[in-house]
Amino acid sequence: MSPTHDSTDALQIRRVLPVPRDRVFDAWLDPASLARWMGTGEGAAVTVLEPKVGGKFRIVMRHRGGEVEHWGEYVAIDRPSFLSFTWLSVNTDHRPTLVTVELLERDDSTELILTHRQLPPSQVDSHRRGWTAIVAALERTLTS
Numbered sequence: 001m002s003p004t005h006d007s008t009d010a011l012q013i014r015r016v017l018p019v020p021r022d023r024v025f026d027a028w029l030d031p032a033s034l035a036r037w038m039g040t041g042e043g044a045a046v047t048v049l050e051p052k053v054g055g056k057f058r059i060v061m062r063h064r065g066g067e068v069e070h071w072g073e074y075v076a077i078d079r080p081s082f083l084s085f086t087w088l089s090v091n092t093d094h095r096p097t098l099v100t101v102e103l104l105e106r107d108d109s110t111e112l113i114l115t116h117r118q119l120p121p122s123q124v125d126s127h128r129r130g131w132t133a134i135v136a137a138l139e140r141t142l143t144s
Helices: 021-029 031-037 121-143
Strands: 011-017 044-049 056-063 066-078 082-087 097-106 109-117
Touching: 011 121, 021 031, 021 082, 021 097, 021 109, 021 121, 031 044, 031 121, 109 121
Parallel strands: none
Antiparallel strands: 011 109, 044 056, 056 066, 066 082, 082 097, 097 109
């Protein structure tokens, strides 16, 4: 394996959400929805969202009274099954990392598989905790 794609710099989150795949997919590209579940309980602001390949996004998450800006560009959008985008922040050393979101139909539910690659090794665990919380918040938002 190459140094930028070995298992030490990648994480994967899997979760079955009890909602149809179209709704899960749309939640990733709708700025109002994204602002509700992306980030911590303190919320997030989506200041740019261009849901097209090559389109940009900018999300400002609030953490412990501070703000952390995240930005990137959509690499692939295949409704309703696949999204891929770069992800940059102070926590990626301002270097691009790659996030993919696969959505698989499971009867009336959706299996979400989020993979985040090319992270600085020291950031894998904190990103795993962050994405786990974000996916849980996505589920709460879609089922409430």
